[in-house]
Amino acid sequence: MAINFDLNDLQAFRAVVEQGSFRKAADTVRISQPALSRRIEKLEDALGVKLFERTTRRVSLTQAGRAFSPSVERLLDDLDVALLGISDVASTRSGYVTVACVPSAAYYFMPRVVAQYHQRFPRIKVKVLDSSAHDVLSAVVNGEADFGLSFMGTLEAEVEFEPLVQERYVVACRRDHALASRASVSWSELYQQDYISLDKTSGNRFLLDQALSGIVPARQSICETRHVTTMIGLVEAGLGIAAVPLMAMPGSDHPILTHVPLTDPQVMRSVGLLKRRGRTLTPAALELERLIVEMKFSQPPEPASA
Numbered sequence: 001m002a003i004n005f006d007l008n009d010l011q012a013f014r015a016v017v018e019q020g021s022f023r024k025a026a027d028t029v030r031i032s033q034p035a036l037s038r039r040i041e042k043l044e045d046a047l048g049v050k051l052f053e054r055t056t057r058r059v060s061l062t063q064a065g066r067a068f069s070p071s072v073e074r075l076l077d078d079l080d081v082a083l084l085g086i087s088d089v090a091s092t093r094s095g096y097v098t099v100a101c102v103p104s105a106a107y108y109f110m111p112r113v114v115a116q117y118h119q120r121f122p123r124i125k126v127k128v129l130d131s132s133a134h135d136v137l138s139a140v141v142n143g144e145a146d147f148g149l150s151f152m153g154t155l156e157a158e159v160e161f162e163p164l165v166q167e168r169y170v171v172a173c174r175r176d177h178a179l180a181s182r183a184s185v186s187w188s189e190l191y192q193q194d195y196i197s198l199d200k201t202s203g204n205r206f207l208l209d210q211a212l213s214g215i216v217p218a219r220q221s222i223c224e225t226r227h228v229t230t231m232i233g234l235v236e237a238g239l240g241i242a243a244v245p246l247m248a249m250p251g252s253d254h255p256i257l258t259h260v261p262l263t264d265p266q267v268m269r270s271v272g273l274l275k276r277r278g279r280t281l282t283p284a285a286l287e288l289e290r291l292i293v294e295m296k297f298s299q300p301p302e303p304a305s306a
Helices: 007-019 022-029 033-045 062-083 107-120 133-141 204-210 226-238 283-294
Strands: 052-054 059-061 095-101 124-130 147-153 159-172 195-198 223-225 242-243 257-261 268-276
Touching: 007 022, 007 033, 007 062, 022 159, 022 195, 059 062, 059 107, 062 147, 062 283, 095 133, 107 124, 107 283, 124 133, 133 147, 133 159, 133 204, 133 268, 147 204, 147 283, 159 226, 195 226, 223 268, 226 242, 226 257
Parallel strands: 095 124, 095 147, 195 223, 195 242
Antiparallel strands: 052 059, 147 268, 159 242, 159 257, 159 268
């Protein structure tokens, strides 16, 4: 059989399979919907079979389409892997990858990851959906993100969690604060200070409430925020101190902020990757995932006295 279709036609086919919509698929491959329809028609004419059943409400694969889809997926993935493995070609590869990420990891950790990824693949666009743990989970479930970076919490049945690192909660404070020189601080001591807390919509707040159910704060917090990154900004402004996960802290060279380990009890959270079961990551997404795994311990070091 003569090959009367090309790579663009196969990419259009995969986009429709992944998006379940001709309109969304056209946006994905950045062409008009009529142009995408023509590519699918060209592919169907070349193969002599109908690949999609279209109604006003949905698009689904025909039996022939279901049989054809795995071969297309393997072919395009193998090609992308081969091209990404050639340094001279990798720098010219275009595309995009979307990762959903909790703000505590997005603020200081992800910029380092994205910077290294951009150096290797300058034409692949990285989209970071920085949102709450609940929204990160939803983005993975709904296919809005290729994968997520979050901490262990309530999971959907169709999502798997791959732990990367266990990190502790620390006191975020200014270098000129009375606690900054301490080797450690207990939770009870933290609650005796002017401190900033998280509101009840925060995944971190839920985790802390469970871990600290036996500790009654001596004082109310002076302020509540929804995100850890906002807390750190308030700490830097001198409003008080805050309990935050270590990953949320800047490096040891920060001129204003430092951190002290929290004890009695030591509270940990498990940070890792969220992926939808049965979904194969694109080569571009796989490369970003590998980089995150490589840099998973690239966190601010504990103080030497800890």
